[in-house]
Amino acid sequence: MGDVLLTMIRPETAEQASEQKGDIVRIYDVKTQETLGFNFLAATQILADLTGNGQVFLDAKQVSELNQALQAAGFEPELEYDAEPKFVVGYVAELAEHPDSDHLHIAKITVDNDQTLQIVCGAPNIEAGQNVVVAKIGAMMPNGAMIWPGKLRGVESFGMLCAARELALPNAPQARGILVLDPIEFKVGEAFDFEKAAQLFVD
Structure with missing residues (x-):
């Protein structure tokens, strides 16, 4: 700024x-x-x-x-360098209903570095077996919001599954729902390629 x-x-x-x-x-x-x-x-x-x-x-x-x-x-030197990508391609390995919600799901998402993240998601189109965009802890969304650990109705969540509009992709649909990726074009564990994704909704 x-x-x-x-x-x-x-x-x-x-x-x-x-x-x-x-x-x-x-x-x-x-x-x-x-x-x-x-x-x-x-x-x-x-x-x-x-x-x-x-x-x-x-x-x-x-x-x-x-x-x-x-x-x-006179301050403590507390800043740490972090080179890991914060937007990655993840795989919905498991999906369960939230015990205290009729629309939230508890997803186990395989991401990079052999990690599995628990993420609570309310998207109506989420299914096991999908490749999705994961905003990991420390990611800054295009609107400036930061992704931190949190709880949704008492269940811990460590990231966010993203819709195309939340990623500010050109011509992104404004309807609710996460962006589901082609597993051939977007490999699990890779950094999410915003430039490639910018062509997804171009006529």
Whole structure:
């Protein structure tokens, strides 16, 4: 946002506060004192090559430079470099009805790195055996929303199964329902290819 870089480490909490040292603001949870994120108010003074607005992807060197700036300002260098893709192709390995809902499902989704994620989903078109788009923990949706662990009607959920419109794909249907992928074009465990997917609804 302009020359301000917002970084997020943990989800927002009900009671949070901030402290500023120089051009860096630390956001923290009042109860636990855990850091939720840092705002770098003059980001290009630290990262001269930083460009773009909205979500940006930093490399390991840039994260290291931010941590050095945190330490120099008197903060703990808490930022961690994470190169794993946050939008991946997943496979609906199992599907069960939610015990406290007539429309939610509990899905076991095979993703990358031999992981299986439990994700609660309310899409009417979800079925076992589908290839789907998974927004993993730490993903930022095109509308700016962050994906964090949560609970839906008491059942833990570790990610989100995405509709085409939620991915902001061109000409995406506005009806409810997740995007079901062709298993030949989109392989399980691969990073979701937004450029290829941009052609899915082009006449």
